Amino acid sequence: MGGGALLTPFMTLAANRIVEGAGVAAWNIAPASVTVPGIVAVLIGLTLGMSANRTRLRLSGAVLGQAGLLWLLMQGAPALLDGAGDYARVSPAVGFWCLLVVLMLLMADALAALRPGPLQRGALLAVVLVVLGAVLWSGALSDLSVLKEYAGRRDAFLSECMRHLGLAFGSLAAAAVIGFPLGVLCHRRAQLRGATLPVLSFLQTIPSLAMFGLMIPILGWVGDTVPGAQAIGIAGIGFAPAFLALVLYSLLPVVGNTVAGLAAAPAAAIEAARGMGMTPGQRLLRVEFPLGLPIILTGLRIVLVQNIGLAVIAGLIGGGGFGTFVFQGLNQTATDLILLGALPTVALALAAATVMDILVDLARPARKEIS
Structure with missing residues (x-):
């Protein structure tokens, strides 16, 4: 070939x-x-x-x-x-x-x-x-x-790059803040787990473009009716609906892998910790979480790579990011303008996946030492 x-x-x-x-x-x-x-x-x-x-x-x-x-x-x-x-x-x-x-x-x-x-x-x-x-x-x-396109849009490129990073990494951080505690609760309570994971799985089945579209009327209504909402950037189009859609997409991998990671702790290690007089919180932080860290980090890796790609679609609803150049290029039939948005997205996703894989591997020796 x-x-x-x-x-x-x-x-x-x-x-x-x-x-x-x-x-x-x-x-x-x-x-x-x-x-x-x-x-x-x-x-x-x-x-x-x-x-x-x-x-x-x-x-x-x-x-x-x-x-x-x-x-x-x-x-x-x-x-x-x-x-x-x-x-x-x-x-x-x-x-x-x-x-x-x-x-x-x-x-x-x-x-x-x-x-x-x-x-x-x-x-x-x-x-x-x-x-x-x-x-x-x-x-x-x-x-x-493609570099001539960049030269003519240098300032815009840097601005959209920061917007893309904000969408991808910001939604990851928000999903972690929400998903980690929710995952711990789901791990502790089977009834909550049975109700939460199917809902999050359903959100994953919604096509990305439809999810972004659903956020427009919801946040548009919030922006129009809640005092001060528009002042902090909540509106039907722009950064807010894209960010919220990415957070919703991120919850299943974060919550699911948190539950799986905590459940991966050997029963013998849990019993030993209980025998040492550790409280449930101490067992979580000192035993279950360290042992499940590789699985939890794998969930974060999935979210980060997924959101770097999905953030491109944010350009359709005014959310910014590299998708701005992709859709401008499509409208102008300018292939190299499309590449100006696509190539950095691919490079960023590959670099992020590699870094997260490294973190997962670094977490594994600690797991073996504890077990």
């Missing part, structure tokens, strides 16, 4: 940001003296990446192949734009995206086989973020259309 992707258009050149561009093969994006090293690096990377029994070689091949892709982008963009006109735009095409996905899958497979520890994964994530940040900061890719 990777080799075949090299035969498809690697980049597109368009007269402006809206019209459809013409595909250009990898070997035609720049002079051969420039493209050959990048193409060779990609081919070698794909070859090494298919090594069945040498995991480190597969990982090195995936890294080399991605370096080759980056080289081709850096060299191809200015070469294609040379003499193409002031409004011309150049973008990665299907060949680039297919190769990137293949190489990332090869890297993920190699890392899964190597099974690096949490600290090693944290260091690897830091290296990736530093390299990516350095490349973007250097301006080496500034000729790409």
Whole structure:
């Protein structure tokens, strides 16, 4: 598949940001003296990446192949734009995206086989973020259309980024504040658990767009009738309905995993704690919660990654976030404006999932020591 992707258009050149561009093969994006090293690096990377029994070689091949892709982008963009006109735009095409996905899958497979520890994964994530940040900061890719979209919307991008983070992490925090105590109560009382979890499961079945829509009339009524509600930002459209919808979606994973985590404590450990004279609160904080922490953190991981993605839909109801650029791009048929919202969302979700996985793994040794 990777080799075949090299035969498809690697980049597109368009007269402006809206019209459809013409595909250009990898070997035609720049002079051969420039493209050959990048193409060779990609081919070698794909070859090494298919090594069945040498995991480190597969990982090195995936890294080399991605370096080759980056080289081709850096060299191809200015070469294609040379003499193409002031409004011309150049973008990665299907060949680039297919190769990137293949190489990332090869890297993920190699890392899964190597099974690096949490600290090693944290260091690897830091290296990736530093390299990516350095490349973007250097301006080496500034000729790409998506970065031209960013350059024209720098202040708006930073504002929407903060709004997106507020939606995703703020709703996670609110769900944790509500969900942890509710989960503890559900763990203690079977009758409450039997009534609460089905309701939260029902909320999860409501389609995301419908949930956001339901919040509009509810919070619109609150904003119109409750004194001071509009002064603190509660209205039918905007941040408040998006935030509330995300909180409702977050409650089931938080409550459910809290119940499951607390229930995972071995009965012998609970009896030992009771025999030591611990109160129910002490048993909860010193025995049940530490033992169930990996499961509880897994619930938070689900919520965070889910909300980072769902926050995109907030752009439809004026909630802001990266979805603002996605829906603006759809309205203007501007693919690169869509990517300006989609790519940071994907990167943020991947980084958040990796960090949460690290936290879950770090919690597991403590669980073993206590048990």
